[in-house]
Amino acid sequence: MHPYRTHNCAELNKDHVGETVKLSGWVHRKRDHGGVLFIDLRDTNGLTQCVVDEGSDLLAKIEKVRPESVVTVTGVVRIRPGETQNANMPTGDIELYIDAVEVQGASDVIPFQVAEDDGAGEEIRLKYRYLDLRREKMQKNIRLRNDVITSLRERMKGQGFQEFQTPILTASSPEGARDFLVPSRLNPGKFYALPQAPQQFKQLLMMSGFDKYFQIAPCFRDEDSRADRSPGEFYQLDMEMSFVTQEDVFNVIEPVMRGVFEQFADFSGENRTIPEGKFPQIPYLESMLKYGSDKPDLRNPLEIVDVTSVFARDDVEFKAFKGTIEKGGVVRAIRAPAVADQPRSFFDKLNSWAQGEGAPGLGYVKFENGEGAGPIAKFIPTAAQDELKNLCGLEDGDAVFFICNKELPAAKFAGLARNAICDALPDGHVAEREKGEFKFCWIVDFPMFEMNEETNKIDFSHNPFSMPQGGMDALENQDPLDILAWQYDIVCNGIELSSGAIRNHKPEIMERAFGMAGYDKSVLEDKFGGMLTAMKFGAPPHGGIAPGVDRIVMILADEPNIREVIVFPMNGNAEDLMMKAPSEASAEQLKELNIKLDMPKAKVKSEAA
Numbered sequence: 048m049h050p051y052r053t054h055n056c057a058e059l060n061k062d063h064v065g066e067t068v069k070l071s072g073w074v075h076r077k078r079d080h081g082g083v084l085f086i087d088l089r090d091t092n093g094l095t096q097c098v099v100d101e102g103s104d105l106l107a108k109i110e111k112v113r114p115e116s117v118v119t120v121t122g123v124v125r126i127r128p129g130e131t132q133n134a135n136m137p138t139g140d141i142e143l144y145i146d147a148v149e150v151q152g153a154s155d156v157i158p159f160q161v162a163e164d165d166g167a168g169e170e171i172r173l174k175y176r177y178l179d180l181r182r183e184k185m186q187k188n189i190r191l192r193n194d195v196i197t198s199l200r201e202r203m204k205g206q207g208f209q210e211f212q213t214p215i216l217t218a219s220s221p222e223g224a225r226d227f228l229v230p231s232r233l234n235p236g237k238f239y240a241l242p243q244a245p246q247q248f249k250q251l252l253m254m255s256g257f258d259k260y261f262q263i264a265p266c267f268r269d270e271d272s273r274a275d276r277s278p279g280e281f282y283q284l285d286m287e288m289s290f291v292t293q294e295d296v297f298n299v300i301e302p303v304m305r306g307v308f309e310q311f312a313d314f315s316g317e318n319r320t321i322p323e324g325k326f327p328q329i330p331y332l333e334s335m336l337k338y339g340s341d342k343p344d345l346r347n348p349l350e351i352v353d354v355t356s357v358f359a360r361d362d363v364e365f366k367a368f369k370g371t372i373e374k375g376g377v378v379r380a381i382r383a384p385a386v387a388d389q390p391r392s393f394f395d396k397l398n399s400w401a402q403g404e405g406a407p408g409l410g411y412v413k414f415e416n417g418e419g420a421g422p423i424a425k426f427i428p429t430a431a432q433d434e435l436k437n438l439c440g441l442e443d444g445d446a447v448f449f450i451c452n453k454e455l456p457a458a459k460f461a462g463l464a465r466n467a468i469c470d471a472l473p474d475g476h477v478a479e480r481e482k483g484e485f486k487f488c489w490i491v492d493f494p495m496f497e498m499n500e501e502t503n504k505i506d507f508s509h510n511p512f513s514m515p516q517g518g519m520d521a522l523e524n525q526d527p528l529d530i531l532a533w534q535y536d537i538v539c540n541g542i543e544l545s546s547g548a549i550r551n552h553k554p555e556i557m558e559r560a561f562g563m564a565g566y567d568k569s570v571l572e573d574k575f576g577g578m579l580t581a582m583k584f585g586a587p588p589h590g591g592i593a594p595g596v597d598r599i600v601m602i603l604a605d606e607p608n609i610r611e612v613i614v615f616p617m618n619g620n621a622e623d624l625m626m627k628a629p630s631e632a633s634a635e636q637l638k639e640l641n642i643k644l645d646m647p648k649a650k651v652k653s654e655a656a
Contacts, residue, residue: 057093225269241267287591339462344541547592
């Protein structure tokens with residue numbers, strides 16, 4: 048007999064009754080029923096109920112074994128009494144009567160429960176992550192991650208893509224986020240950077256003659272944590288292909304995303320669907336106007352409308368909006384259908400929400416019996432109300448909410464208000480957020496450049512390696528802020544999965560674009576010299592994208608926090624509480640790397656204290 052197990056803990060059934068078997072696993076639960084001891088033994092496959100009979104010589108030994116200890120048990124498989132059988136367990140018809148037990152690894156008192164959710168906080172869960180990962184939910188989530196990555200690989204290979212690995216130690220580049228720097232011992236005073244993305248390398252692969260590349264790529268960015276962004280590192284399905292248009296990239300990625308999301312649609316227990324047909328393509332400016340975001344949740348049916356013209360009318364005397372309009376501001380409106388009969392508290396809560404977000408409030412008008420009512424209705428005469436109804440498609444029983452500010456902050460706050468209004472609607476409402484759906488879309492036609500409000504200079508708005516729509520002619524003859532790029536984002540249920548682009552493959556266009564963004568040619572050659580030189584030896588038109596693996600798994604698992612689908616994540620302060628990273632380097636290590644520390648004074652004082 049094998050020294051540890053003849054079967055796993057999800058394998059035994061009625062066919063094994065009478066057999067002597069051996070199982071190994073963790074003590075999941077212990078239950079004492081009047082001298083008869085029951086143990087639920089758990090391994091990675093499932094649970095088996097084990098029994099120590101009253102009067103057994105093993106009773107005293109097993110009573111001392113704490114939960115989460117690892118044991119090996121040997122015994123005979125028997126049928127459970129009829130009333131104790133559990134149809135919800137694969138092993139629910141049988142139990143193992145223990146004849147021998149060996150403790151392989153005893154457990155101390157555990158800091159939180161594994162067998163059930165005891166409300167342990169994230170900090171202690173991350174400190175003892177190996178215990179947290181034993182929980183059923185975490186086991187399912189991490190296995191889902193494995194299965195998703197396997198599925199992504201198979202679907203990419205099925206379309207003729209080859210998997211290559213790109214360097215982890217590379218050069219720093221200005222790609223929008225802070226780099227993680229690694230000092231070089233052999234080159235004193237110089238540093239490697241961990242790649243924010245394999246951007247340059249995958250483009251160089253296209254210039255090397257490989258038409259279709261992909262990898263499950265680790266990426267490193269020194270960014271702040273968010274619910275949908277893990278600090279430090281993340282993984283993405285990085286892909287690039289040659290001789291393609293934007294539409295070709297879409298035609299590759301859509302079936303991959305659709306296939307993976309359909310494959311795991313019922314993971315969370317709800318059978319979710321994806322609308323038929325190609326994913327809708329929404330221009331950036333349209334998305335910002337209609338949804339107040341470049342990552343819209345299309346399950347929310349509410350849309351934003353520009354109603355600046357209504358409040359700019361001579362017969363409208365609402366000074367709070369008029370003064371902002373005169374300074375170049377705009378007014379955005381959100382129609383909320385069939386809410387005029389909601390109690391006053393519905394509107395008051397939304398007003399309080401807006402104030403909590405730093406706004407003066409959330410003005411509204413509701414329409415009943417053909418007339419507008421509400422705090423600002425008296426400032427809008429009948430003719431203006433008619434224009435408002437026409438612009439917003441308002442009907443009797445509807446309400447309309449307003450946001451007034453400069454264009455960009457108005458758009459962003461209207462996007463937040465759109466979601467807050469939808470979330471405030473009662474269950475079953477005609478405009479409630481759709482359930483059981485994965486709503487994908489592409490956001491296209493991003494601006495190539497934007498104005499940096501701090502420096503009042505032109506910056507890249509998205510990916511600096513993108514091809515401008517119109518090429519060199521656009522760069523030479525258009526206002527920089529009017530130039531669009533062949534850039535695109537893929538979004539699912541309001542979460543951005545990835546940005547991508549058709550790349551700039553012409554060195555003269557790259558030099559011109561970077562120059563417009565304030566980069567001297569010498570900087571371009573220093574930071575991107577390898578790629579710039581490669582372009583001069585014949586670069587094919589190429590493009591790609593890199594959907595985030597962590598976010599894909601997060602959506603499929605229906606988890607609100609990305610750390611729930613990462614095996615060993617950092618906390619919100621970019622700390623690994625389990626491995627105690629980041630940690631201080633020893634004086635010997637620093638000397639070997641030719642590094643001296645110049646710590647902030649406040650930090651030095653606190654340490655001295």
